[in-house]
Amino acid sequence: MTTIRDVARLAGVSISTVSLALNSPKRVGAETLDRIQQAIKSTGYRIDPVAQTLARGRSSLIGFVSANLGNMFFGDIRREIEHQALDHGYFVLIADSSGRADLERALLERLEAQKIAGIALAANGRGEEYATFLRDFKTPIVMFDQKLEGAERDFVGSDNPLTTTILTEHLLQLGHRRIGFISGPSGLHTADERLKGFINTMAGAGVDIDPSLVVEGGYTRTGGHAQAMRLLTRRDRPTAIIGANNMTGLAALQVMQEMGFRCPDDVSLAMVDDVPWSNVITPRITMVVQDAQKLGELAAQRLLARIASPEAAAAPPQDFILTPKFVRGESTKRL
Amino acid sequence: MTTIRDVARLAGVSISTVSLALNSPKRVGAETLDRIQQAIKSTGYRIDPVAQTLARGRSSLIGFVSANLGNMFFGDIRREIEHQALDHGYFVLIADSSGRADLERALLERLEAQKIAGIALAANGRGEEYATFLRDFKTPIVMFDQKLEGAERDFVGSDNPLTTTILTEHLLQLGHRRIGFISGPSGLHTADERLKGFINTMAGAGVDIDPSLVVEGGYTRTGGHAQAMRLLTRRDRPTAIIGANNMTGLAALQVMQEMGFRCPDDVSLAMVDDVPWSNVITPRITMVVQDAQKLGELAAQRLLARIASPEAAAAPPQDFILTPKFVRGESTKRL
DNA sequence: ACATCATATCGAACCGGTTCGGTAAATGAT
DNA sequence: ATCATTTACCGAACCGGTTCGATATGATGT
Numbered sequence: 001m002t003t004i005r006d007v008a009r010l011a012g013v014s015i016s017t018v019s020l021a022l023n024s025p026k027r028v029g030a031e032t033l034d035r036i037q038q039a040i041k042s043t044g045y046r047i048d049p050v051a052q053t054l055a056r057g058r059s060s061l062i063g064f065v066s067a068n069l070g071n072m073f074f075g076d077i078r079r080e081i082e083h084q085a086l087d088h089g090y091f092v093l094i095a096d097s098s099g100r101a102d103l104e105r106a107l108l109e110r111l112e113a114q115k116i117a118g119i120a121l122a123a124n125g126r127g128e129e130y131a132t133f134l135r136d137f138k139t140p141i142v143m144f145d146q147k148l149e150g151a152e153r154d155f156v157g158s159d160n161p162l163t164t165t166i167l168t169e170h171l172l173q174l175g176h177r178r179i180g181f182i183s184g185p186s187g188l189h190t191a192d193e194r195l196k197g198f199i200n201t202m203a204g205a206g207v208d209i210d211p212s213l214v215v216e217g218g219y220t221r222t223g224g225h226a227q228a229m230r231l232l233t234r235r236d237r238p239t240a241i242i243g244a245n246n247m248t249g250l251a252a253l254q255v256m257q258e259m260g261f262r263c264p265d266d267v268s269l270a271m272v273d274d275v276p277w278s279n280v281i282t283p284r285i286t287m288v289v290q291d292a293q294k295l296g297e298l299a300a301q302r303l304l305a306r307i308a309s310p311e312a313a314a315a316p317p318q319d320f321i322l323t324p325k326f327v328r329g330e331s332t333k334r335l
Numbered sequence: 336m337t338t339i340r341d342v343a344r345l346a347g348v349s350i351s352t353v354s355l356a357l358n359s360p361k362r363v364g365a366e367t368l369d370r371i372q373q374a375i376k377s378t379g380y381r382i383d384p385v386a387q388t389l390a391r392g393r394s395s396l397i398g399f400v401s402a403n404l405g406n407m408f409f410g411d412i413r414r415e416i417e418h419q420a421l422d423h424g425y426f427v428l429i430a431d432s433s434g435r436a437d438l439e440r441a442l443l444e445r446l447e448a449q450k451i452a453g454i455a456l457a458a459n460g461r462g463e464e465y466a467t468f469l470r471d472f473k474t475p476i477v478m479f480d481q482k483l484e485g486a487e488r489d490f491v492g493s494d495n496p497l498t499t500t501i502l503t504e505h506l507l508q509l510g511h512r513r514i515g516f517i518s519g520p521s522g523l524h525t526a527d528e529r530l531k532g533f534i535n536t537m538a539g540a541g542v543d544i545d546p547s548l549v550v551e552g553g554y555t556r557t558g559g560h561a562q563a564m565r566l567l568t569r570r571d572r573p574t575a576i577i578g579a580n581n582m583t584g585l586a587a588l589q590v591m592q593e594m595g596f597r598c599p600d601d602v603s604l605a606m607v608d609d610v611p612w613s614n615v616i617t618p619r620i621t622m623v624v625q626d627a628q629k630l631g632e633l634a635a636q637r638l639l640a641r642i643a644s645p646e647a648a649a650a651p652p653q654d655f656i657l658t659p660k661f662v663r664g665e666s667t668k669r670l
Numbered sequence: 671a672c673a674t675c676a677t678a679t680c681g682a683a684c685c686g687g688t689t690c691g692g693t694a695a696a697t698g699a700t
Numbered sequence: 701a702t703c704a705t706t707t708a709c710c711g712a713a714c715c716g717g718t719t720c721g722a723t724a725t726g727a728t729g730t
Contacts, residue, residue: 046448050389059385069410070611082431092429095426114426280585
């Protein structure tokens with residue numbers, strides 16, 4: 001390995017000058033700069049990011065932490081963040097918390113130990129204590145998807161109540177009254193807001209909700225499957241089901257198929273978020289989708305800005321809320 | 336931050352002794368060890384991985400490089416590797432090459448600069464020059480999915496010729512003779528082998544292949560879509576199509592739906608690799624699936640072993656080939 | 671009792687950069 | 701011509717660990 005000292009020797013300058021030439025070229029003489037660059041070229045010198053991190057106390061790594069990278073939604077956001085990060089010379093360290101708050105916390109601490117420059121986080125931890133933990137974190141954090149009150153961090157997400165409001169109104173218009181709702185983990189920001197959107201819309205329309213039709217599917221495939229099963233095996237089963245995310249929505253579709261119900265003839269279905277290849281799934285599912293790419297873009301911009309300048313880092317946290325889009329499929333039918 | 340020197344001072348020993356206590360506890364006296372551990376506990380000392388990396392010349396990070404993390408196949412492998420790595424105290428640095436060889440190479444070099452402990456790689460680069468590059472890489476590499484002759488690295492993958500052999504035989508048995516084949520990027524290991532499996536099986540059965548029915552879909556959704564379109568708009572279109580991977584297979588299904596062909600009544604379809612939620616896709620696709628979890632497990636074990644001991648690191652490279660599994664769906668029909 | 675050897679601990683060099691205070695020369699002001 | 705300021709560069713300390721050779725102490729063998 002060729003080090004900065006080799007370059008310095010070859011260029012006939014001190015190592016501090018080489019460092020200077022590397023970091024603020026305008027502060028070294030033209031001729032000297034030239035010699036140094038020559039030396040760098042001829043030795044094939046590559047700066048050692050580890051040593052740099054130790055000296056600077058900050059690496060050029062960015063962390064991406066979310067549950068379930070396999071979910072297209074997070075995958076799309078990751079892709080976008082990674083893309084922008086690479087453009088700015090940052091590498092992305094990805095960590096999958098599998099939705100477990102304790103693991104997530106451990107991961108964050110590890111990332112911090114790596115002196116990571118910043119973190120994009122879709123938090124799964126909840127509660128005041130966790131919010132404080134995030135607030136006091138020394139590394140810049142931009143939260144996305146899941147907002148946590150008290151964390152006092154930038155947040156990039158969608159208008160979650162609106163997602164289910166749209167779906168609920170759609171179903172109400174089609175004449176549905178007994179609507180099953182497969183919710184996400186209670187306490188989780190998006191889950192609570194989406195549930196709220198459903199409840200408020202129903203109330204606004206003057207339709208009573210049968211509480212037993214509101215179940216918690218935990219945003220997971222297995223949870224969604226179990227709860228959809230519960231809903232659909234009832235004698236007074238709902239005429240329509242809303243999945244609070246793509247996993248639970250598709251799980252409901254799967255249960256329908258397994259039980260021989262036709263969708264939408266027997267039961268209507270709508271859900272939040274898209275899945276890959278949804279266009280080859282029969283029936284085409286009616287859904288509300290988030291602009292994952294835009295979310296990733298915003299999160300990355302915000303994070304990179306905070307990392308780049310101390311002023312930006314000190315700026316008060318800000319929320320960026322995007323409006324989700326309704327995509328009409330063929331999984332819902334007039335009653 | 337509390338450093339090793341703080342601990343040393345508090346325990347009344349030298350920093351080298353603390354380091355020793357941390358790395359080979361049996362080599363320090365029982366009583367001293369106790370005092371040091373006490374000091375560590377009371378100061379809340381956490382070792383700095385960056386400094387450790389600089390001093391040791393090797394980090395406790397493992398790299399995972401593949402194309403298209405969004406593809407369930409790679410996602411499953413990643414999950415398994417990450418799981419095992421964390422168990423062994425390693426963090427996984429994930430990089431998505433998007434299938435571009437030049438980017439992949441740059442990523443590998445960056446990982447190396449990070450003094451990464453080892454890399455699990457699904458290579459997209461090809462050719463002798465690239466093989467040499469990989470062979471001479473100083474960091475341990477375990478390749479998976481894509482084997483590269485001349486790289487002389489451990490390889491974990493599936494019996495690729497067998498994947499298409501199984502599918503082809505299945506279609507032949509159903510009476511199909513005009514079979515379209517949407518291949519992967521020519522030159523890519525799995526793509527070439529899967530194509531070979533198709534060709535050899537057809538030849539073995541004495542069935543002539545219409546060369547114009549063998550197209551290259553590049554393993555991508557868009558490529559697959561375009562090529563499937565070409566195949567299906569022909570007057571003498573094939574009676575069955577094989578997608579060499581999940582992307583091209585599903586793209587073909589999508590084209591069928593777009594063009595109003597019914598699968599399998601009008602055209603049969605079979606493909607290599609599964610996708611998430613394939614069980615809610617109509618028709619259930621006939622496919623050959625790889626055991627991604629097992630692949631990840633093997634790759635991780637091999638890599639961790641090479642990292643752990645110098646003898647293992649010096650061992651000659653070895654291939655691990657798994658047998659793929661046939662999953663019969665309803666997308667193929669007797670002619 | 672003395673050489674031998676293992677054990678416990680330490681000091682110092684090192685990994686490869688950054689950064690700050692300082693010096694000497696060059697430039698500008700008066 | 702003199703003093704102030706800027707420019708260009710250097711030396712040394714530092715980031716927080718690891719590692720190796722050296723030393724001191726105590727145990728073992730004969």
